[in-house]
Amino acid sequence: MKHTKVKDLLNSAKPLDDVLVKGWVRTFRNNQFIALNDGSTINTIQCVVDFENTPAETLKRITTGAALSIKGNLIPSQGAGQKYEIQVKSFEILGDSDPEKFPMQPKKHSLEFLRENAHLRVRTNAFGAIMRVRSVLSFAIHQYFQEKGFVYVNTPIITGSDAEGAGEMFHVTTLPIFHGKMFEKIDFESKTNLSKFQGLITQYITNFKNIVGFEHLESLNTLLNEFSENISFEDILILKPNQLQDLKFKFSKAQLNQINNSDVFKKIVSKLDSSDSYNKVFNSLEREIKFVCKQNNWNFKRKRKPKTITLTTFAFFNSFDLNKQKEDFFGKETNLTVSGQLEAETYAMALGQVYTFGPTFRAENSNTSRHLAEFWMVEPEVAFNDLDANMDLAEDFIQYVIKYAMDRCQDDLAFLNQRLADEEKQKPTAERSEMGLLEKLQFVLENNFKRVSYTEAIDILKNSKPNKNKKFNYIIEEWGADLQSEHERFLVEKHFKCPVILYDYPAKIKAFYMRLNDDAPQNRQTVRAMDILFPGIGEIVGGSQREERLDVLQQKIADLGIDEKELWWYLDTRRFGTAVHSGFGLGFERLVLFVTGMGNIRDVIPFPRTPQNAEF
Structure with missing residues (x-):
């Protein structure tokens, strides 16, 4: 006999005889009333047991979390709250749940506690609702693009390029990052804790290599080998001041001066001196190394950062001999992708309009309510679309998927709306949201998005009361x-009071692939970028018209110190049949966060990946 979903039973047009339902116990009252849920709906169905004719030992096994199979008749409910209930004829306990150990008891748990039990938290009403909404939104995304004639493209998860140019990527390698000689020199008390240190170093190394360029590193390696056949980066990876003697037998003072004065070395120093990213990462790394070492009682001392880089401090930036990269699995440096955009662009220039929807990764050490190390991105790319058409597409897309969820997740959204309202009551009046969850969603559907240039937005913000009264943190x-x-x-919730699309951002704060505006003055160069801002969440979409002119794109790549050889295939799309094209990226978890009204992005993905957390 096939079992019926709880959702279908509760929506039945009439009472039914001999139904079979399977699910998990939420509550069991008075040895008689089982509240059963199977995940198909936020609602439970009440199953009434004939407790007088059921052994006491069996009744004791009906506990919260236990899995049951129940046969009976679907009859009109005798109590308030639901249309039907099941009059139980027989039942079987499929899986026991020890009430002393099962953490998901029928009470309110903190979100922190539920994150620690992410494998079980979906059995609560809130997380069951969130994950059903997430599923419907995911389907709506595919439905929208398929209806519009887009082609779904699966872009690589492992890549040799950095689409964002941020350098905050997870390195992929089969080579050992750390070597025995380095372990001996650092004098750790516990080698089992090296993995904590490893992530910090890898983050720094990746950023450094992206700034100076791999070609310069190879050139320096060649230069060093000219002076000593025995020199090895793994030997001088990290050195304490009292270990500098290790190098003196290999290099004379004259040789060191010659190395430090070489053109390659000077170019590296120049790039580092002019890089804000390098200084930020260096300072952040310094703090974290001290913290990790203090936690583990490690005897580790760093030389203070010199004004000009030297050979010994340079050695710290390398995880292994550069020549060994040819022995790696892919024969080159590879990372987990931060975006499928560049690859999607190549397909858009053949298929017209494409989209990707897959996982992306950022190695940002950000423990905030808005950041994840692993998250999902939706990225459409459309040939022949300019920025205006791109904004039209993004607005229509977002309104479509939100309406789709509102039409199909009414019970779940009603529950989440009430949950948010209860939370808001606990806050001081000044901090409460002006709109409830359902109002906020309807607000996005009913209002056209206001389009405002970055320059106009800056003027508004400069003259705003929070800015003049120094209420902004920035x-x-x-x-x-x-x-x-x-x-x-502020722009969305206080000034315009509707969703906002900002466009034409300063070139210096946006990625290299965004189209440069030709009519802006040199000191205010802008690019055809756009961000969509939502109430309660800020940026939810970022996109741009892509730079289609080969010469301009090559110049921007050169100015940023990006190795053109690594992007030869991307530049080919500008060599062969280039055309205006545009696209955008939507962080899927940001969308789910908005639609569900949750306050922390870790609560809208099944198993969040964040700094120091890869459980489950």
């Missing part, structure tokens, strides 16, 4: 500032 002082979440939310 005060807006001049054109060119990178907008923070507080600025974005």
Whole structure:
């Protein structure tokens, strides 16, 4: 006999005889009333047991979390709250649940506690609702693009390029990152804790290599080998001040001066000196190394950062001999992707309109409510679309998927709406949201998105009361500032009171592939970029018209120190049949966060991956 879903039983047009239902016990009252849920709906169905004719030992096994198979008749409910209940004829306990050990008891748990039990939290009403909404939104995304004639493209997860140019990527290698000689020199008390240190070093190494360029590193390696056949980066990876003697027998003072004065070395120093990213990562790494070492009682001392880089400090930036990269699995440096955009562009230039929907990875050490190390991205790319058409597409797309979820997840969204309302009541009046969850969703559907240039937005923010009264954490002082979440939310929630699309951003704060505006003055160069801002969340979509002109793109790549050889295939799309094209990226978890009204992005993905957390 095939079992019927709880959702279908509760929606039945009439009572039914001899139904079979399977699910998990939420509550069991008075040795008689089982609240059963099978995940098909947020609602439970009440199953009434004939407790007088059921052995006491069997009744004791009906506990929260236990899996049951129940046969009976679907009859009109005798109590309030639901249309039907099941009059139980027989039941079988498929799986026991020890009430002393099962953590998901029928009470309110903190979100922190539920994150620690992510494998079981979906059995709660809130997370069951969130994950059903997430599933419907995911389907709606595919449905929208398929209806519009887009081709779904699976872009690589392992890549040799960095689409964002941020350098915050997870390195993929089959080579050992750390070597025995380095272990001996650091004098760790516990080698089992090296993995904590490894992530910090790898983050720094990746950033450094992206800034200086792999070609320069290879050139330096060749230069060093000219002076000593025995020199090995793994030997001098990390050195304490009292270990500098290790190098003296290999290099004379004159040789060291010659190395430090070489053109290759000077270019590396110049790039590092002019890189804000390098300084930020260096300072962040310094703090974290000290913290990790203190936690583990490690005897580790770093030389202070020199004004000009030297051979010994340079050695710290390398995880292994550069020549060994040819022995790696792919024969080159590879990383987990931060975006499928570049690859999707190549397909758009043949198929017209494509989209990707897959996992992406950022090695940002950000423990915030808006960041994940692993998340899902939706990235459409459309040939012959300019920025205006791109904004039209993004607005229509977002409204479609939100309406799709509202039409199909009414019970779940009603529950999440009430949950958010209860949470808001606990906050001070000044901090409460002006709109409930369902109001906020309807607000996005009913309002056209306001389109505002970055320049206009900066003027509004500079003259705003929070900025003048220094209420913003980041005060807006001049054109060119990178907008923070507080600025974005002010524009949406306080000033315009509708969703906002900002466009034409300063070139210096946006990626290399965005089309440069020709009519802007040199000191205010802008690109055809756009961000969509939502109430309560800030940026939810980022996109641009792509730079289709080969010469301009090559110049931008050169200015940023990106190795053109690594992007030869991307540049080919500008050599052969180039055309105006545009696209955008939507962080799927940001969308789910908005639609469900949750406050932390870790609560809208089944198993969140964050710094120091890869459980489950």
